[in-house]
Amino acid sequence: MSSSQVQGGSHQVNLLLRPATKADIPAIRGIYNDAILNTTSTFDSTPKSMAEMESWFAAHDERHPILVMVADGHVWGWASLSRWSDRAAYDGTAELSVYVHPEHRGQGIGRKLMAAILEEGRRAGLHTVISRIEAGNAASIHLHAAFGFSMVGVMKEVGCKFGRWLDVAIMQLILEGQTGPVALIQE
Numbered sequence: 432m433s434s435s436q437v438q439g440g441s442h443q444v445n446l447l448l449r450p451a452t453k454a455d456i457p458a459i460r461g462i463y464n465d466a467i468l469n470t471t472s473t474f475d476s477t478p479k480s481m482a483e484m485e486s487w488f489a490a491h492d493e494r495h496p497i498l499v500m501v502a503d504g505h506v507w508g509w510a511s512l513s514r515w516s517d518r519a520a521y522d523g524t525a526e527l528s529v530y531v532h533p534e535h536r537g538q539g540i541g542r543k544l545m546a547a548i549l550e551e552g553r554r555a556g557l558h559t560v561i562s563r564i565e566a567g568n569a570a571s572i573h574l575h576a577a578f579g580f581s582m583v584g585v586m587k588e589v590g591c592k593f594g595r596w597l598d599v600a601i602m603q604l605i606l607e608g609q610t611g612p613v614a615l616i617q618e
Contacts (some may be wrong), residue, residue: 441504444502446540448547451497451509458506459499460484462530469566471597474590490514494555495525495573498548500540507535510544515561523558533534545578547590560606565590566598580604 451459464478476572479487490513491497497511508531527548531540552560564571566585576582580602588596 446507446543447499447501448543449501451499453485455486455497455499455509456481456508459497459509461486462506462509462532465533466477466530466537469533472568472571474565474592474597474599476592479575484515487578494557496548496551496553496555500544505532507532508540508544510548512548512555512557512560512565523556525552525556525557525560527560527562540575544579545574547605547617549578549604558605558607560604562602564600564602566600575602575604578604 460479460536461479463473463475463484466472467475467478488497491511495512495514497509499506500508506527510527510529512525512527515521515526528546529541529544529548531544549560560580561583562571562575562580564575566572572582581604582601583601586599589599590597
């Protein structure tokens with residue numbers, strides 16, 4: 432799909448951005464399970480089994496893609512657009528997810544994944560993308576805002592994780608009529 436470079440320790444690392452395959456499911460699962468156990472980026476609280484992740488993967492299609500960022504043969508991060516609802520009136524709406532391996536956060540991988548997955552959503556003819564973000568996650572809220580997402584609202588104390596009640600910010604991006612997410616960010 433595309434390639435770029437990031438600094439990997441003392442040397443440049445070539446990154447490959449491509450559609451996810453079934454062979455990527457274990458790595459995607461590992462990244463997601465780390466987020467489940469160690470962050471409030473997801474409100475899932477129990478690690479996902481391979482069977483659950485295979486079912487999740489199968490629920491995606493051309494209109495709801497999964498992308499991976501690969502370096503040195505390893506998945507460093509992934510992004511997906513998932514159906515917002517199974518009700519037909521929501522067919523033009525998808526929910527965005529972006530997760531990066533903990534060893535590779537802060538290197539711009541999430542930004543690259545977000546730009547690419549939003550472009551895929553645009554190509555697929557989606558109308559709007561929604562993100563649910565733990566309201567205290569300032570970095571994620573800032574990243575979404577940099578891509579043109581607007582704050583729709585905050586749901587107070589709707590999830591309990593790590594022994595505390597958490598708020599969820601809802602952010603939305605209308606894709607139609609935009610020039611593209613790449614124009615909204617600085618590399």
